[in-house]
Amino acid sequence: MPDDEFGKIVRQGEQIFINTQKNAGQFVGNSLNCVNCHLDAGRKSNSSPLWAAYISYPAYRSKNKHVNTFAERLQGCFRFSMNGKAPAFGDPTLVALESYAYWLATGAPVGGTLEGRGYPEVKKPAQPADYARGEKVYQQKCALCHGADGQGQASAGKTVFPPLWGEKSFNWGAGMHDIKNASGFIKANMPLGLGGTLTEQEAWDVALFMDSHERPQDPRFNGSVEETRKKYHDSPTSLYGKSVNGHVLGAK
Ligand code: HEC
Ligand code: HEC
Incomplete structure (x- = not known):
């Protein structure tokens, strides 16, 4: 520098x-x-x-x-x-x-896309992503650091392992709430230090499990979860407004 x-x-x-x-x-x-x-x-x-x-x-x-x-x-x-x-x-x-x-970005050419940009897309797995399978992956490969309750771990007020859902996490408008982005991030980078070790199926399953939990409201929320879904979340990879285990996500 x-x-x-x-x-x-x-x-x-x-x-x-x-x-x-x-x-x-x-x-x-x-x-x-x-x-x-x-x-x-x-x-x-x-x-x-x-x-x-x-x-x-x-x-x-x-x-x-x-x-x-x-x-x-x-x-x-x-x-x-x-x-x-x-x-x-x-x-x-x-x-x-x-x-x-x-x-x-010193020396990088403008007007193109550099290899390594973003999070690599993970091919759709053989079976549709599944909550129960994702929960199992979570317990075996993620909970150790992020906590069984997904709240991460802090030491002396400083976050050591970040939360994955709940009030202290990213909100429903964030890219990571979409299981396509989340599976890409997770497959390439998690478990920390072991990026690339999950199968495509495991990455999608655990992404769906993570993004099936409540988190802070989408700041574009207009009072109706249904309308907010229609306007901003009209995609099969967003669980906002979907019912999971009897709870409509985004409606807490
Ligand atoms: C060895 C500890 C460890 C394990 C195991 C682990 N993570 Fe992480 N994870 C971290 C750390 C530390 C960060 C923050 C990275 C940084 O700041 O460099 C992180 C960041 C993340 C993030 C982005 C930040 C956030 O809070 O949203 C997600 C999502 C995530 N991990 C998901 C997972 C999933 C899913 C698994 C299991 C497949 C997993 N992690 C396993 C340590 C771990
Ligand atoms: C919870 C995880 C998370 C955190 C925290 C986060 N980001 Fe991101 N960021 C993402 C995701 C996911 C994308 C891609 C999302 C998309 O395309 O919608 C992204 C995209 C970006 C991009 C665009 C990348 C590109 O190639 O177009 C920039 C720049 C960026 N983030 C900067 C930041 C900065 C600065 C902060 C802190 C103030 C931050 N991010 C915090 C998850 C995160």
């Missing part, structure tokens, strides 16, 4: 990304840090790395139906994945994160 005024902001961006709780806590409404889903400080391939993201904007997003700048894309992460409040355009938090991503 350059040893000058610009480098100072790049370093700040790195610190915000790694410890969002401490360095941008005013914009965060859960126990997560950006790095929990973008591993190795946002550098790891197939963990939606920042260097591949930076050169991919501005881009049209069907999620909000207009062309998003990179700064707007960052705002979305605060609102949904971090269940928080988006920093305003020009806010030092966004400037620092954008500077860090720009620096990580």
Whole structure:
């Protein structure tokens, strides 16, 4: 990193990304840090790395139906994945994160897609994803770190293993609530240190199990779960508004 005024902001961006709780806590409404889903400080391939993201904007997003700048894309992460409040355009938090991503992308060509961008799509498994099978995978391969109740583990007030559902997790509007994204992240990156070891079937099953639990409301909620589903979750891979074990998700 350059040893000058610009480098100072790049370093700040790195610190915000790694410890969002401490360095941008005013914009965060859960126990997560950006790095929990973008591993190795946002550098790891197939963990939606920042260097591949930076050169991919501005881009049209069907999620909000207009062309998003990179700064707007960052705002979305605060609102949904971090269940928080988006920093305003020009806010030092966004400037620092954008500077860090720009620096990580040094030498990357704009106008294409770099290998390793995003989370790799996992082929649809032979059998439709299943809650009971996913629960078994969870107990055997995830609960040790994330807890039998999915609430993760904290030590001295600091999150060591992040929560996967519940009040302290990402909300119903976040990309990770969709089992297509979640299976991709999980297959490539979990269990931590053993990425790539789950079968496609296990990745889909455990993603469905994880995303069949309650979490904070979608901030675009308009009072009706049914209408919010129709408007924002009209996809077979979103469980929002679906009934699981007698409970309609999103209706707590
Ligand atoms: C709960 C997991 C999670 C957390 C926490 C999270 N993200 Fe993400 N992020 C995702 C997912 C999933 C996607 C892809 C989702 C999609 O395409 O809808 C994504 C996409 C992105 C992208 C676009 C990537 C690309 O190639 O287009 C950027 C940039 C980004 N996140 C930055 C951040 C920042 C900055 C933070 C912290 C403020 C953060 N994320 C926190 C899960 C997370
Ligand atoms: C050895 C401990 C460990 C195991 C086992 C493990 N994880 Fe994780 N997981 C982590 C850690 C630590 C992070 C945060 C990574 C970081 O910040 O670098 C994480 C992050 C995540 C995230 C994104 C952050 C969030 O809270 O939403 C998801 C989703 C996830 N794990 C799911 C799983 C699933 C599903 C399994 C089982 C297949 C699993 N993990 C097994 C330690 C573990």
